[in-house]
Ligand SMILES: *Cc1c(COP(=O)(O)O)cnc(C)c1O
C-alpha cells in the first residue's frame with residue numbers, strides 16, 4: 038500500500054507539477070484532471086499504442102467517451118495491464134463497437150416505463166429517479182451507456198420538480214432510489230435540496246442513493262457531504278465494487294465515514310467476463326465488503342445493452358458463483374444473483390436448486406456439502422385463511438393493503454379468484470368462440 042501512495046504522488050506531480058497529497062485528495066482537482074483522451078492516458082501510464090490500435094480506440098471513444106479519474110487510473114497495474122480488472126472497467130476496448138443481434142439501446146425499457154422525465158416506475162411501491170447524468174468515471178460496462186457521457190448535464194430544478202411532483206401525487210411510492218449518472222456528483226446543496234423535497238413527502242419512507250463514488254473517487258465523500266447526508270435519514274446507499282482490488286485504503290475510509298454516519302451500505306456488483314467471473318474473486322470481494330460494513334446486495338447478470346457483449350458471461354457462471362458462496366461463507370456475504378429482464382420485466386433472482394423432492398408431509402433438500410436431508414412438515418398445519426378482514430383475524434394485523442394482489446402472489450391469494458395468468462396475445466384464447 039505504501040507503493041500505491043508513492044505511485045499516486047508521482048502521478049499527481051506528472052499531471053500538475055505543483056500538486057501534492059492535498060490536491061490529490063480534492064475531488065474537484067480529480068475531476069478537473071480526469072483522463073479523457075488516449076494521448077493523456079499514454080503520457081500518464083507510459084503505455085504506448087501503435088497507430089492501428091490508437092485509431093480503433095479513437096473510434097470507440099467517439100461512441101462511448103472515455104473518462105478516468107487519476108485516482109482510479111492509479112489502481113491499474115501497468116505491468117499486466119491487459120489482464121487488469123481496473124483497466125478493463127475504465128479503458129475502452131474496440132470490442133465495444135461489436136453489435137450483437139440481442140443488443141438493445143435500452144434493454145430494461147427504462148424510458149418506456151417512464152411517466153415523467155427521469156422517473157422509471159416499474160414496481161408497485163418504489164421508483165427509480167435519475168437525478169444526474171454525470172459520473173466520476175465512465176464504466177465501460179455501464180448499462181446506461183446510451184445516456185452517460187452523452188451530454189454531461191445536471192437536470193435543472195424544474196425537471197427535478199416534475200419528478201418530485203409525480204412522487205408526491207402517488208401515495209403508493211414509499212421508496213425512492215436516486216441514481217443517474219451518479220447522484221453524488223451533484224453539488225452538496227443541490228442534492229441537499231432534492232433530499233429535503235423528498236423528506237417533505239409523508240409517504241416516502243426511505244430514500245436510497247446508488248453511487249460508484251466510493252470506488253472511483255473516494256475523496257468525494259467529504260466530511261461536509263457526510264454531515265449533509267446524515268440530516269436525511271433514513272437514507273441508504275448502494276455502491277458498486279466489482280473486484281477486491283478496488284477496496285483500497287482510500288475507499289475504505291470513504292465507507293467508514295458513511296457507515297459511521299449511520300447510513301446502511303449495500304453493494305451491487307456486475308458479473309463481468311475477464312474481470313470477476315471467478316468464485317474465488319467474488320468471495321474475496323464480498324468478504325472484504327462485509328469487513329467494511331457493506332452488505333453485498335445484488336450481483337447482476339450483465340445486461341443486453343449495446344457494446345457490452347464482450348463482458349457477458351453465461352447465467353450458469355453466476356449460479357456457480359452463488360453455489361460457491363452459500364454455506365461456504367457468512368450468509369450476509371452472499372448477494373442475490375439477479376438477471377434484469379430485457380423489456381422491463383425487472384430483476385429476476387436466480388439460485389442453484391436446493392429443493393430436491395417432496396411428498397405429502399416431507400421435503401427433501403440438499404445442503405452445500407451435498408448432504409441430502411429431509412424436513413418433515415406438520416401433519417396438521419392450519420394456515421389462516423385470508424378474506425381480507427384483518428379485524429376478524431387472530432393474526433393482529435391492522436389492514437391488508439388496499440391494492441390488488443400482483444402476479445404469482447395473486448394466484449396464491451385466498452382472496453382472489455384468478456386461476457391463471459395468460460399472455461395477452463395467446464392464440465388458443467384467440468380461437469375461442471366468444472373471444
Ligand atoms: C432495481 C430497480 C428498483 C429497485 O429494486 P429493488 O429490488 O427494490 O432494489 C426500482 N426500480 C427500478 C426501475 C429498478 O431497476
Ligand code: SF4
Nearest residue numbers: 172175176179218249
Ligand atoms: S458509475 Fe454507474 S452510471 Fe456511471 S458509468 Fe459507471 S455504471 Fe454507468
